[in-house]
Amino acid sequence: MAGLVSTRDGRGRASLRRRRPRGGAVFRLVTFAIAGLFFGLPLVAMAEFTTRNGRGGRTLETWATLTNFSKMNESYPDLKNGIVVSLGLAAVAVSIMLVLLLPTMTWVRLRLPRLGKTVQFLCLLPLSIPAIVLVVGLVPVYAWVTYFLGESTIWLCFAYVVLILPFAYRALDAGLSAIDVKTLSEAARSLGASWFMVFRAIVVPNMGTAMLSAAFLSVALVLGEFTVANLLSRNNLQVAIFMVGKSNASMSIAAALSSLIFAFGVLFVMSFVGNGPMTRKRL
Amino acid sequence: MAVFFLVPTLVVAFGAFMGPQGLTTSNIRALAQPQIVSSLLHSVILAGVTAVIGAVFGSLLSYAVATSRRDGLVRRVFTTLCGVLAQFGGVALAFAFVATVGAQGLLTIWLQRMGMNISDSQWVYEWDKGLVVVYLYFQIPLMVLVFLPAIEGLRPEWREATQTLGGGSWRYWRHVAGPVLTPPFIGALLLLFANAFSAYATVAVLISQASPVLTLNIAGAMSSEVVLGQANVAKAMALAMVVVVALVMTLQALVERRTSKWLAS
Numbered sequence: 001m002a003g004l005v006s007t008r009d010g011r012g013r014a015s016l017r018r019r020r021p022r023g024g025a026v027f028r029l030v031t032f033a034i035a036g037l038f039f040g041l042p043l044v045a046m047a048e049f050t051t052r053n054g055r056g057g058r059t060l061e062t063w064a065t066l067t068n069f070s071k072m073n074e075s076y077p078d079l080k081n082g083i084v085v086s087l088g089l090a091a092v093a094v095s096i097m098l099v100l101l102l103p104t105m106t107w108v109r110l111r112l113p114r115l116g117k118t119v120q121f122l123c124l125l126p127l128s129i130p131a132i133v134l135v136v137g138l139v140p141v142y143a144w145v146t147y148f149l150g151e152s153t154i155w156l157c158f159a160y161v162v163l164i165l166p167f168a169y170r171a172l173d174a175g176l177s178a179i180d181v182k183t184l185s186e187a188a189r190s191l192g193a194s195w196f197m198v199f200r201a202i203v204v205p206n207m208g209t210a211m212l213s214a215a216f217l218s219v220a221l222v223l224g225e226f227t228v229a230n231l232l233s234r235n236n237l238q239v240a241i242f243m244v245g246k247s248n249a250s251m252s253i254a255a256a257l258s259s260l261i262f263a264f265g266v267l268f269v270m271s272f273v274g275n276g277p278m279t280r281k282r283l
Numbered sequence: 284m285a286v287f288f289l290v291p292t293l294v295v296a297f298g299a300f301m302g303p304q305g306l307t308t309s310n311i312r313a314l315a316q317p318q319i320v321s322s323l324l325h326s327v328i329l330a331g332v333t334a335v336i337g338a339v340f341g342s343l344l345s346y347a348v349a350t351s352r353r354d355g356l357v358r359r360v361f362t363t364l365c366g367v368l369a370q371f372g373g374v375a376l377a378f379a380f381v382a383t384v385g386a387q388g389l390l391t392i393w394l395q396r397m398g399m400n401i402s403d404s405q406w407v408y409e410w411d412k413g414l415v416v417v418y419l420y421f422q423i424p425l426m427v428l429v430f431l432p433a434i435e436g437l438r439p440e441w442r443e444a445t446q447t448l449g450g451g452s453w454r455y456w457r458h459v460a461g462p463v464l465t466p467p468f469i470g471a472l473l474l475l476f477a478n479a480f481s482a483y484a485t486v487a488v489l490i491s492q493a494s495p496v497l498t499l500n501i502a503g504a505m506s507s508e509v510v511l512g513q514a515n516v517a518k519a520m521a522l523a524m525v526v527v528v529a530l531v532m533t534l535q536a537l538v539e540r541r542t543s544k545w546l547a548s
Binding site: 135245 | 346347350351357364366368370371373375378380381387390420480481487488501502517525532
C-alpha cells in the first residue's frame with residue numbers, strides 16, 4: 001500500500017514514461033484472477049466429472065474410449081459419424097468459401113470497385129440474421145436439396161458457407177487491403193500475364209496468411225455448429241454430443257471438452273499466423 | 284449462394300402471412316398467444332440483462348487485456364479463449380455448466396461439503412437464474428472481442444495531453460476516454476443484446492421440457508407434427524425476431540458511425 005501511495009505522488013517523469021495508469025498492475029492481476037476463475041472453473045469441472053468412476057474414485061475409462069477410434073465406433077457410432085461428418089463439412093465448406101469468395105473479392109477490388117460496398121453488405125448480412133431464423137427459411141430449401149441430391153448430411157455445407165461468409169470475408173478483406181493488389185496486378189498485366197495468371201501467381205501467394213486465418217476461423221465455426229444441423233435433423237459433431245448426453249453424461253462432457261480444446265488449439269495457432277482477425281475484429 | 288440465403292429470408296417473410304388457404308394474418312395474430320408473448324418477453328429481458336452485465340464485466344476485462352503486454356502469453360490465451368467461448372461455445376458450454384453447478388457438479392459438491400446446498404431447487408434450469416449465468420459465459424467473451432479494438436484505439440497522446448493540461452486520472456476518464464468510448468460501448472451492448480436474443484444451442488441443450496425463450500418456441504413450432512399449420516406460426520415468430528434484431532442492428536449501425544469519428548483505424 002505504501003508503494004502505491006508513493007507512486008501516486010511521484011508525478012512527472014514516471015508518468016510520462018509509462019502510459020499505463022498507476023495501480024494498473026494490481027487491477028490487471030485481480031481482473032485476470034477473477035476471470036480465470038470464472039472461465040476456468042467449468043473447464044476444470046468438466047475434466048473432473050469425466051474422470052469419476054461412480055464409486056468416489058478416479059478412472060480414465062471415458063478418455064480411453066474417446067481416444068480409441070474402433071472402440072468408439074462400437075459403443076458410440078453416432079458420435080464417430082458426427083466427428084467424421086463435421087470434419088468433412090469443415091473441409092468442403094472452407095473449400096467452397098475460398099473458391100467462391102477469393103476470386104470474387106479480387107475481381108471486385110480490381111475491376112468493379114463500385115460494387116465493393118454491395119459485396120461487403122451482402123457478405124456481412126448473415127451476421128444480423130439469427131441462425132434459427134435462417135433454419136426456418138431453409139426447411140423448404142432443404143426439402144428440394146433432399147429431393148435432388150439425397151439426404152446426406154454433407155449438403156449442409158451450403159448453409160454453412162452462408163454462416164461462415166461474414167467471418168471469412170473479414171479475414172480475406174484484411175488480407176487484400178494489406179497488399180497493393182492494383183499495382184501488383186497492373187505490373188503483371190503489363191508484362192503480359194493473363195487474369196488467371198495474375199490471380200494464381202500474384203494474389204494467391206500473397207494471401208497465404210489471410211486465407212489460412214479465414215480457413216481456421218471457418219473450421220472452428222463449422223465444428224461448433226449446432227442449430228442448423230439439429231433443426232434440420234442432421235447429425236454432426238455437436239448434435240452427436242447432445243444426443244450422447246441423454247444416455248451418458250460422462251462421455252458427452254468428455255467429447256464437449258475435447259471439442260473446446262480442439263477449437264482453442266485451432267484458434268491459438270491462428271493467433272500466431274499473421275495478427276489474427278480475432279483480436280482486431282470490428283463489427 | 285443466393286438460394287441458401289435469400290430464399291430462406293423470403294420464405295420467412297412471406298411464409299409468415301401464408302395459411303392453408305392463401306394469404307392470412309392468422310399467423311401474426313397467433314403471436315398474441317400468452318405462451319409466445321411471455322417467451323418473447325423472457326427473451327428480451329434475458330438478452331437485456333446479460334447484455335448489460337456482460338458489457339460491464341467484458342469492458343473491464345478487455346481493459347485489463349489491453350494494458351497487458353502486447354505479445355504476452357496471457358493476452359494470447361485470453362483472447363483465444365474469448366474467441367472459443369463467444370463463437371464456438373454452444374453445446375459444450377451447456378455441458379460445462381452442468382458439470383459445474385448441476386446436481387452432481389463440481390461446485391455443487393464442494394459447496395455441499397462446506398454445508399451449503401445449491402442443488403435443491405432447479406435454479407440452474409430457470410430462465411431468470413441459471414440461464415443468466417450461462418449466457419454470461421458467451422456474452423463476456425464477445426464483449427472482449429468487440430470492445431478490445433476500441434480500447435486499443437485510445438491513444439497514449441490523449442492521456443499525456445490531459446496530464447500536460449494538469450488533469451489527473453479522473454479527469455482523463457471523465458472528459459476524454461469516457462466520451463470517446465461511450466459510442467463503441469453502446470454499440471457493443473446492442474450487439475450483445477442481439478447475440479443473446481438469437482442464441483439457441485446452449486439453451487436447447489440445457490432445457491428440454493418447457494420453452495421459456497423465443498428461440499426454443501420457434502424450434503418447437505417448427506418440428507411440431509401434432510398441430511398443422513404450426514410451421515407458419517414458426518415463420519411468424521421468426522419474422523418477429525428479425526424485426527427486433529433488425530431494429531437493434533440499425534441502432535448499432537448508427538452508433539457505429541459515431542464511433543468511427545474518433546476511433547477510425
